[in-house]
Amino acid sequence: MSYVDPITLLFASIFTSNILLSNFLGTCSFIAISKDIGSSNGLGIAVIVVLVLSSAISWPILHYVLIPFNMIYLDLFVYIIIVAAVVQALEMIIERVSPALYMSLGIYLPLIVANCAILGVVLFMEIRNYDFGQSIIFGAGSGIGWWIAIVAAAAMRKRIDKNPVPAGLQGPGITLITMGFMSMAFVGFSGILRVQ
Amino acid sequence: MKMNEDLKKAQAQMKSGVITVEGFLGYDDRDLATIIQHDEEEMARLNLDWEVVGQAMHYLLKKGSDGLGEPISVDKKWLVHVDETRGTLPSPWAGEGIFHKVNCEVRRLDKEGKPEGKILLFNELSLNMLEKHHFLEGRGSHFRLEPSDVKTVLGMWG
Amino acid sequence: MTTDLLILQTLLVGLVSVLMAVMISIIDGIVNNYGDVVVDVNGKKQMTVKGGTKLLGTLADQGIFLPSACGGRGSCGACKCQVESDVGPHLPTETPYLTDKEIKDNVRLACQVKVKADIKVHIPEELFNIRKMECVVEKIVELTYDIKEVLVRMPAGTELNYVSGQYGQFEVPKYGDIKEPTARAYSFSSNPQMKEHVEFLIRLVPGGAVTTYVHKFLKEGQKINVIAPVGDFNVKDTDASMICVAGGSGMAPMKSIFNDRIARGVINDRPIWYFFGARTTKDMFYLDWLWELDAKYSNFHFVPALSEPGPDEDWKGPVGLITTVLDEYLQTKIPLTEVKEGYLCGSPGMLDACMVVMKKNKMPEERIFFDKFA
Numbered sequence: 001m002s003y004v005d006p007i008t009l010l011f012a013s014i015f016t017s018n019i020l021l022s023n024f025l026g027t028c029s030f031i032a033i034s035k036d037i038g039s040s041n042g043l044g045i046a047v048i049v050v051l052v053l054s055s056a057i058s059w060p061i062l063h064y065v066l067i068p069f070n071m072i073y074l075d076l077f078v079y080i081i082i083v084a085a086v087v088q089a090l091e092m093i094i095e096r097v098s099p100a101l102y103m104s105l106g107i108y109l110p111l112i113v114a115n116c117a118i119l120g121v122v123l124f125m126e127i128r129n130y131d132f133g134q135s136i137i138f139g140a141g142s143g144i145g146w147w148i149a150i151v152a153a154a155a156m157r158k159r160i161d162k163n164p165v166p167a168g169l170q171g172p173g174i175t176l177i178t179m180g181f182m183s184m185a186f187v188g189f190s191g192i193l194r195v196q
Numbered sequence: 197m198k199m200n201e202d203l204k205k206a207q208a209q210m211k212s213g214v215i216t217v218e219g220f221l222g223y224d225d226r227d228l229a230t231i232i233q234h235d236e237e238e239m240a241r242l243n244l245d246w247e248v249v250g251q252a253m254h255y256l257l258k259k260g261s262d263g264l265g266e267p268i269s270v271d272k273k274w275l276v277h278v279d280e281t282r283g284t285l286p287s288p289w290a291g292e293g294i295f296h297k298v299n300c301e302v303r304r305l306d307k308e309g310k311p312e313g314k315i316l317l318f319n320e321l322s323l324n325m326l327e328k329h330h331f332l333e334g335r336g337s338h339f340r341l342e343p344s345d346v347k348t349v350l351g352m353w354g
Numbered sequence: 355m356t357t358d359l360l361i362l363q364t365l366l367v368g369l370v371s372v373l374m375a376v377m378i379s380i381i382d383g384i385v386n387n388y389g390d391v392v393v394d395v396n397g398k399k400q401m402t403v404k405g406g407t408k409l410l411g412t413l414a415d416q417g418i419f420l421p422s423a424c425g426g427r428g429s430c431g432a433c434k435c436q437v438e439s440d441v442g443p444h445l446p447t448e449t450p451y452l453t454d455k456e457i458k459d460n461v462r463l464a465c466q467v468k469v470k471a472d473i474k475v476h477i478p479e480e481l482f483n484i485r486k487m488e489c490v491v492e493k494i495v496e497l498t499y500d501i502k503e504v505l506v507r508m509p510a511g512t513e514l515n516y517v518s519g520q521y522g523q524f525e526v527p528k529y530g531d532i533k534e535p536t537a538r539a540y541s542f543s544s545n546p547q548m549k550e551h552v553e554f555l556i557r558l559v560p561g562g563a564v565t566t567y568v569h570k571f572l573k574e575g576q577k578i579n580v581i582a583p584v585g586d587f588n589v590k591d592t593d594a595s596m597i598c599v600a601g602g603s604g605m606a607p608m609k610s611i612f613n614d615r616i617a618r619g620v621i622n623d624r625p626i627w628y629f630f631g632a633r634t635t636k637d638m639f640y641l642d643w644l645w646e647l648d649a650k651y652s653n654f655h656f657v658p659a660l661s662e663p664g665p666d667e668d669w670k671g672p673v674g675l676i677t678t679v680l681d682e683y684l685q686t687k688i689p690l691t692e693v694k695e696g697y698l699c700g701s702p703g704m705l706d707a708c709m710v711v712m713k714k715n716k717m718p719e720e721r722i723f724f725d726k727f728a
Contacts, residue, residue, distance in 0.1 A: 061370060065366055065369070065370070066366070069362060069366060071362070071363060071366055074363060074366065074367060077367060078366075078367060078370050081367070081370055081371055081374055082370065082374060084374075085374030085375070085377060085378055088378055089377060089378050089381045092378075092381055092382055092385045092386065093381065093385050095385075096385045096386065099442075212531060212532075212533070213427070213533060213534070214427070215427065215429055216429075216561075216563075217425070217532050217534075217536055217563040218531060218532065218561065218563065223531075261703050262675065263633070263661065263675075264601070264631065264675060264676060264677065264700065264701070264703055264704035264707055265601060265602055265604070265700050265701040265703065265704045266601055266602065266631060266632055266633050266637060266661065267633045267637070268633065268661060268662065268675075269662055278703070279559070279602075279701055280701040280702055280703060281538075281559050281562065281701075282430065282432075282538075282539060283424055283429060283430035283431075283432075284429060284430060284431065284451075285429055286429060286450065294450050296702070299559065299560050299561070301560060309664070315560075317560050317561070319561075338560065338561035339560075339561055
């Protein structure tokens with residue numbers, strides 16, 4: 001992979017290669033939580049933190065443990081352990097700092113572990129051979145992109161819900177359609193630059 | 197079975213140690229929606245109408261309360277013992293109210309007026325769940341109502 | 355795959371897991387460590403404790419026992435106390451048990467409030483008197499098919515000061531599917547003059563965690579925790595006639611009251627009428643003792659009534675629901691000119707029914723006393 005400078009990488013991970021809208025990863029909690037803007041904001045920020053920490057911890061493990069011992073095939077296994085631990089730690093911190101946010105996120109906080117966006121970002125970091133700095137930026141950028149997407153969707157849903165949506169499409173249905181429109185809008189960004 | 201949010205939350209509340217020490221699910225592994233569905237099928241198979249059963253149980257509860265905490269015979273057909281203990285129980289379905297711990301034990305009386313057969317045991321909360329959600333509690337729960345027992349004790353020959 | 359490779363793989367994955375576990379432990383230590391906080395009770399007692407637990411447990415650890423019928427599960431509303439510090443808004447688990455006035459006065463359920471910082475609370479004065487004792491079960495007697503008399507011996511050197519009519523929390527250990535000790539409240543059937551023992555009458559409640567244990571598993575010689583004394587049901591110090599109504603396990607405070615008055619020599623000072631209702635003779639107990647009191651003391655009148663005696667039982671006494679018999683006696687057998695006080699113990703349904711009868715017979719409501727559960 002050719003070298004990509006940090007600013008470009010950041011911009012790309014937020015907009016042109018948005019983990020949710022371009023890569024369609026992390027949609028389940030996106031659909032579930034985007035009905036409330038406060039929780040969306042909270043979850044989005046939680047995802048940013050998890051992504052940065054997971055990238056920060058996974059990179060050294062990959063490069064100083066797995067690769068030297070020729071055990072890259074253990075990557076999936078190891079990443080899942082790391083992500084699970086990071087989410088657990090974050091859960092404890094959130095419960096202490098803001099019980100209200102903890103209550104409103106409910107089951108979706110531990111569900112971040114199963115959020116494929118997290119695993120996806122860490123695997124992209126491996127596949128694209130990012131160095132440590134790039135990994136952090138990519139993790140942060142992906143998180144910010146996911147956060148922007150979910151907050152924007154929450155704002156849109158608030159307005160959509162005031163209008164008559166056909167019964168079968170209410171909730172997940174109309175959200176997926178909205179997400180589709182958002183993705184198409186973000187495709188417009190891809191003309192600017194590509195990193196994948 | 198797939199369950200909506202309300203059922204999932206209710207099931208979580210039914211675990212042992214949450215509302216009651218024992219919980220409402222006994223040793224039943226089935227999920228809440230499956231338990232309800234199986235019982236609905238069984239009740240239909242036995243020709244039992246949920247509303248009629250609920251009304252009968254309310255009637256027995258009311259008549260049994262005349263015993264003032266001691267057993268009393270009702271209509272010469274049943275021996276009913278209604279008693280209350282300290283405390284209240286919230287319904288596992290959020291927002292459906294809190295119920296006093298009023299227990300009701302019903303047995304049939306034979307021709308000599310002696311109690312015979314199985315004991316039908318329910319309380320104000322389990323009766324409410326029966327009527328509103330067709331929930332008879334999980335197998336192994338102290339307050340589980342087997343449709344066949346309901347039929348024999350209440351004497352509903354459909 | 356060679357064993358060396360297998361071992362190396364396991365070691366690597368193990369290493370990662372250990373690193374993560376260490377990270378979580380450290381964060382847990384930081385985040386869940388609320389440090390030491392000061393709990394101030396009624397301005398009288400200050401205690402320094404480790405923060406992070408619920409108020410009910412924190413107070414209990416320090417020897418202050420708020421009443422609790424559900425063991426801190428938030429389903430009985432008994433552990434009310436006034437919290438003068440800011441502990442956040444009322445939780446939805448608390449509000450169903452509090453009146454609007456209580457919410458305004460910052461009354462909280464101690465089992466729902468987490469102690470995270472210095473806290474000032476206010477509890478009823480009499481709760482300071484409550485202690486937790488590790489007692490030993492000395493005797494279990496089966497009184498009827500569903501009532502057992504349980505006598506426990508208090509730890510050597512303990513003196514429990516209580517008044518007849520009060521109750522104690524009887525705690526049984528975990529058993530079967532029940533994963534933690536559970537406590538329930540039972541009135542003392544023993545009288546305060548018994549210095550080394552307390553006694554309870556425990557009726558089997560279907561599905562009840564504690565009563566099932568007592569009836570199926572409790573053994574003589576076993577250790578049992580008792581938290582006592584609690585409650586404000588007691589005999590008022592007046593000359594009025596005592597009209598007592600209780601059945602089943604409701605007999606417990608009555609036994610305590612009568613034996614207490616016998617011990618103090620005041621049993622014959624005022625007329626006592628004791629109405630004991632049951633369905634058949636099988637459901638009655640202590641009959642010999644009560645008839646003995648009736649015979650021995652001119653002022654003590656025992657009125658047992660059966661609602662449905664069998665034809666083979668040869669019952670000569672009053673027949674009918676206890677409220678009907680009570681009504682009849684108040685109208686015809688108890689002198690109308692006597693000033694009367696009512697003492698009731700039983701389920702809310704029974705109490706309400708008796709209150710109706712007593713008020714109908716011109717007994718003033720403020721002189722009818724009861725030990726009500728609800």
